[in-house]
């Protein structure tokens with residue numbers, strides 16, 4: 001049965017989250033602690049406390065880890081409402097990369113690893129990062145992994161360089177993707193490791209200046225120099241990292257769609273408001289067909305995006321890995337939302353270029369989404385391969 005009606009619980013969740021973001025979080029958007037490298041940890045923790053008081057902390061975190069334990073469909077509703085402010089997902093503790101990392105740890109980590117890493121992360125006491133991309137190695141093609149983890153007794157010695165690592169500055173720990181080479185008398189291949197960022201052998205070389213500014217800690221370049229990680233800090237099994245990457249990435253790319261959908265909706269509301277009151281050539285802007293059509297196209301793109309998100313969320317809730325669906329949704333939604341944000345800047349005229357509205361930031365944030373969690377071209381290529389294979 002296809003039914004797009006929200007249950008009363010879902011409507012209530014949406015209204016509660018939207019009201020919380022509007023009343024409590026949007027007023028923080030001009031806070032000086034919302035820096036070019038994202039909200040500071042002090043601001044993040046202040047916002048987390050507000051979300052806890054509102055009963056909205058950790059919508060995706062399982063109940064036994066003190067979260068709300070929502071399924072993907074309900075997450076789609078709450079994350080969209082949270083995304084109405086770029087600070088909303090930070091407040092609810094459902095922003096990247098922590099949200100995806102928690103999901104991975106819940107599914108793959110040992111009880112001891114959960115105790116050390118997941119417990120404080122789920123409580124919002126710490127942050128984490130995920131170190132996969134390399135300046136000259138793993139990127140669109142993650143199999144080009146250059147970072148090596150050499151077995152040495154009961155340890156691995158890791159050397160390599162990563163960059164674009166969201167939240168590296170200030171993270172308590174990282175999930176490292178590294179290659180265990182053949183020839184050491186054990187299982188080899190791409191492997192995930194857990195390591196505290198304060199370890200000897202981890203250095204943040206720089207924090208990159210980027211277009212976006214919503215992720216706490218910004219995006220860093222991280223060097224591993226003879227980092228020693230004990231065998232009990234392997235996440236999952238040696239050689240299985242790409243299997244776990246899929247565990248993390250398919251839901252994570254969908255949650256990005258959910259959050260940015262909310263932000264694009266905010267930009268649309270601001271543009272709609274401007275087009276309803278600003279006049280040019282004897283009438284309000286929205287009555288000029290050129291502007292009215294942009295508003296109409298925005299509404300179409302937003303609703304199409306929402307339906308694709310709900311569809312993929314439902315697939316995940318039904319137990320599917322939803323690789324194909326999440327790839328299609330990621331391409332369609334990241335591109336649709338970018339069109340929405342771009343039209344909003346255009347409708348606002350010069351105001352759209354200024355920081356007097358949040359549309360400027362939303363435009364910059366959404367641009368990056370066509371690149372991370374798989375560039376559009378790579379997803380199209382993977383979708384095409386699956387289509388051909390199915391014949």
Ligand SMILES: Cc1cc2nc3c(=O)[nH]c(=O)nc-3n(C[C@H](O)[C@H](O)[C@H](O)COP(=O)(O)OP(=O)(O)OC[C@H]3O[C@@H](n4cnc5c(N)ncnc54)[C@H](O)[C@@H]3O)c2cc1C
Nearest residue numbers: 130131132133139140164165166368371372373375377381
């Ligand atoms: C804001 C932001 C946050 C990020 N956070 C993290 C993080 O926390 N951790 C992490 O590990 N990484 C992170 N990344 C890195 C991100 O995952 C990579 O940027 C992405 O995988 C692309 O890799 P690349 O930048 O090396 O691009 P490249 O691999 O150099 O590719 C460049 C371009 O080539 C094109 N291309 C590539 N392959 C194909 C193909 N098969 N067909 C057609 N065209 C193709 C695409 O247009 C692509 O954009 C982040 C990136 C950004 C922008």
